[in-house]
Amino acid sequence: MYNFEEELGRGHFSIVKKAQHVLSKDMVAVKIIDKTTLQDDELDHLHHEVRVMKLIRHPHVIRLYQVCNTNTKLYLILELGEGGDLYEYLTKNGKMDEPRAQRLFRQIAEAVAFCHQHHIAHRDLKPENCVFATRKHEEEEETIKVTDFGLSNDFKPGEKMKTACGSLCYSCPEVLLQEPYDGPLADIWSLGVILFMMVTGRLPFQEPNDYQTITKIVDVKFEIPAFVSNECKDLISRLLVKEPSDRISLAEILAHPWLEGVVINLPSATPYANGRPVISDEQHERILATMSAAGLDPTKVTAALDNRSYDYLASTYFLLAERERPSFPVLIF
Known part of the structure; x- marks a missing residue:
């Protein structure tokens, strides 16, 4: 296998x-x-x-x-995220130019927005949990993906969470103060820290010891370098806001002037009843023929897809489907 x-x-x-x-x-x-x-x-x-x-x-x-x-x-x-993680890249290469940061940040924000639409708060967003799909950096088709949902949790709109989790430098003031917090709004704060690091090459809150770092975060004391564009400064300043309810929403992030005109090829998020990617009948039959030639029963493959299984048959089908059409649309289960 x-x-x-x-x-x-x-x-x-x-x-x-x-x-x-x-x-x-x-x-x-x-x-x-x-x-x-x-x-x-x-x-x-x-x-x-x-x-x-x-x-x-x-x-x-x-x-x-x-x-x-x-x-x-x-x-x-x-x-497999073959290109390494965002933290590793920024530590090695320093800040990104803004056009590239715009493309990648929008991809991260789209992923987080999708999670929130399905009532999932990530709660550990940081550059280490954003990985490059390939080693082909600095190209128009460069892709970044969010990973590690080990600290994620379901939420109901308006319902507060109580378990403090995440990484210190990316945690929002209310989490560090051990107050009940809104999971999605905590994620938005973390997006602000990620964006700051992408365009400056450093963290907005990082002091010689944890106490000083926590104090800076709670007081929201940070300075954006002069070389950062005014539009990017505005977005960062609306993400890193002490009062959670005053933070910019994800819809507003994606519509912000700094991201205006930044288009990514994001497939439709329409649910599909049969659990299959949207590929042509010809492609579907070609995949089944390939699997049949390898000794895998097409009837059982079809059943695995219809049952939304996470077994070897379904995984093989999806890996082969990605070769047929690398950007097939999103599936919601």
Whole structure:
């Protein structure tokens, strides 16, 4: 099914490896979680993350292809962000020019808006969780995707969250003050920190110690360099606002003058009843023929798609479909 290659990363309970799908030859990331080391609440949290990733299918969110659950391990087959993460890029190369930052920031904002439309707050937005799809940087078709929904949570409009989470430098004042907070508005603050770093090459709030950093964040004390355009300054200043209800909305972000004229090829987010990407009948039949030639039953493939499965059959179909049409529209489950 998959040929494993080098290790990409390691956490407390998991290892991420690069692997190649045998039939499609596409590279994927495989997150291997050792369930024997997890407490019951940690297992519940893990299952929640998987449920969220199944729900959020968007061109600018890292895609979950397959879930394989055994007695001791959980394997998540994920889209591979081959170009590294945004933090790594900015640390190595410094700030971006604004036209490029506009394109990439809009992609991130579109992904977050889609999550919020489906009542999911990410709660850990930061450059480390924004990954480049390929190593082809600084090109018009450059794509960035949001990942890591480990701290995400469902929300009801107007309902406050209480669990403080996220990374210090990207956390909003109300989270640091341990106040009940609005998840989507906390995400908007984090978008402001990400944008600031993209156009300046540094964080707006980073002091020699955590206490000083927290003080700066709570007091919202930051300075935008003079080389940043007035329109970009305006957007940052409307994102990084102490009072959550005064922060700019995602609809206003996407309509802001700084992003005016920035167009990304975002497919329609129309739901599809049969769980299949929108490809032609000819492409669909060609994929089924390829899978049949590999010994996979087309009837079972069709059933896996109709049942919205996250098994090997469905993942193989979708990987082959991406080769037929790399930008096929979003699916909502």
